[in-house]
Amino acid sequence: MSSEELSSSITDWFFSNSWWLLLPFVMLLVIAAFIVAFVLLLYMISPLISPKPFKLNGAHVVVTGGSSGIGKSIAMECYRQGAFITLVARDETKLVLAKKEVEKCAINDKQVVLCISVDVSSDYGQVESVIKQAQEKLGPVDMLVNCAGTSIAGKFEEVDMDRFKKIMEVNFLGSVYPTRAVITTMKERRMGRIMFVSSQAGQIGLFGYTAYSPSKFALRGLAESLQMEMKPYNIYVTVAYPPDTDTPGFVEENKTKPLETRLISETAAVCQPDQVAKIFVKDTVQGNFNSSVGPDGYMLSALTCGMSPVTSITEGLQQIVTMGLFRTIALFYLCSFDSIVRRCMIQREQAKAADKRE
């Protein structure tokens, strides 16, 4: 066979068989195999990125804002798992009442609840000294829950100027001070968990939250930076993003909430403090950086994950796969929020015009 004959017989064979039609499928199969192999490899190295286990039984947990609402529920949840608790808040009467409620959740007779009355936002020296007292009584702090906080909802130009400063002091500095007071001991002991209670309004900015949202966004920046510093010391940071939750603080906030804020917030259901506390405690014990509640919470967290650390391969893969889809859904939500704001404005103007005519 001459070389010409050979090449023509190969060409004939090539075109007479339609196997090359399968080529794209074969390539897809190869790509899929690579992806599967890559994912398997990721799962093999996953023990390297997942935090070492942490047990609440016998641990000392400090909960700021532990006398009411979400903080109190977090304290009760930890107590149910055998922790020793220090409740931190200002009002002593509320603290004593909360202590009694937490004590009802005891699972053994060694457990203790300690109450400390201090303003977490006023002076670092004061916070440091009360944390020292708590450590002397109940041992080094294993887990700190920064839940003390306050909220205000109102239109930007109607919020008193000093409220902007106040809310930053309580929600942001009020989380920096206790964290600073426990971190040295945690580093020395090479263990610890720190929870920051942010808000869904710390993931998205909404009408009426010009003072509140920034104070909650700030916690995310603090947490990301702190986590990078603390990981080698086996200290894990969690940011919790509660939705609207039925607490005394929420009732207070509703008194001044603009109609727009209420209508937008009603997109998501109001949760119970016990329900959110369970999720936050579980995620913090596991050392997850992110903790969210419900389907909206899940979508918001995937959508706003940015450069935040991952603690499981599954979490990372889910973010990669879902981000585009969730952004699409988010654009529809945004349209509906904008239309709520526009409708409220038109209604108000019509009401004003009607008033003038009378």
Ligand SMILES: NC(=O)C1=CN([C@@H]2O[C@H](COP(=O)(O)OP(=O)(O)OC[C@H]3O[C@@H](n4cnc5c(N)ncnc54)[C@H](OP(=O)(O)O)[C@@H]3O)[C@@H](O)[C@H]2O)C=CC1
């Ligand atoms: N409820 C909700 O819908 C949502 C709440 N959140 C956040 O969750 C956290 C708890 O909220 P919630 O349970 O509703 O609030 P509550 O108002 O019910 O409780 C707040 C707690 O913080 C304490 N506290 C407030 N200011 C200070 C301070 N300066 N120093 C020390 N303690 C303080 C209060 O005690 P005292 O006044 O005696 O000091 C109280 O124990 C807050 O950070 C809030 O922003 C986030 C999203 C939704």
Ligand SMILES: CCCCCCCCCCCCCCCC(=O)[C@@H](N)CO
């Ligand atoms: C894919 C995109 C999904 C988007 C879902 C959007 C849901 C918006 C609901 C926002 C509710 C804001 C809660 C603030 C609660 C709070 O911090 C105060 N109550 C404090 O007292």
